[in-house]
Amino acid sequence: MARCTIKHPSIRPRQLAMGLAALLGLAAAPGVANDSLRQFLISRTCVACNLSGTVLAGANLENADLTNANLAGANLSQTRLLRAQMTQIDLSQANLHQTILSEADLSEANLAGADLSEAILTRARLVNASAPHVNLENAEARNSNWYGSDLSNSHLDGAIFHQASLSATDLSNTTLTAGRFYRADFIGAQLTGADFTGADLREALIRDAQVDGTNFTDADLLGANLRRTDLSTARLCNTRMANGEINNDDCPNPSQP
DSSP states (O other): OOOOOOOOOOOHHHHHHHHHHHHHHBBOOTTOOOOHHHHOOOOOOTTTTTTTTTTOOTTTTTOOTTTTTTTTOBOTTTTTTTTOTTOOOOOOTOTTOOOOOOOOOOOTBBBBBBTTTBBBTTTTTTTTOOTTTOOOOTOOOOTTTTOBBTOOOOOOOBBBBBTTTTOOOOOOOOOOOOOOOOTOTTOOOTTTBBBTTTTTTTTTTTOOOOOOOOOOOOOOOOOOOOOTOTTTBBBSSSSTTTTSSSETTOOOOTTOO
């Protein structure tokens, strides 16, 4: 009996990438070369490429190499970027809501104005990152490293930064209300005007920090190392100090109008 052979049409990488993009609902922004997106989907490598404004929401990009890439304004919401190499990447104004960035390297990244709310940054590396006006509300960043980064005028309300390194960072005028910073490292940090209302700072290292106008109302500083940090200009009200005593020096006086 003669054998019947059915030949399937060959699938080229270009067609595969287009199929992947369609399946994942990904799209390049106007002006962005589709070839860059297709190549990235196939290889997960996009060194120094331009994907600004691209929609990559929900994609699985573990171990991707995005070194020096331009993803300004891109939508990376709920994207998996575990262990991704993202040094010197431009993610300014990008949507990274609920994005998983555990163990990713974003050293020297531009995150200005990015939305990292509820993102997972456990053990991520963000040394010398530029991240002013960034939204990190309710983010999970245990054991992450932000050494020397600019986080000024940002929002870290409700964020979890237990045992994170925030030494030499600029957190001036940043809100960190109800944040959890157990054993976090703020050595040499600029905390002028920062708001730590209700924050957990137990056993934190706040040595040699600038705290002019910093608000520690309802904060817990039990066991914190405050060596060479002058708290005389900080706001202390219902603040549990390093020795366990409650400090009410700056509470409003109800008798005053």
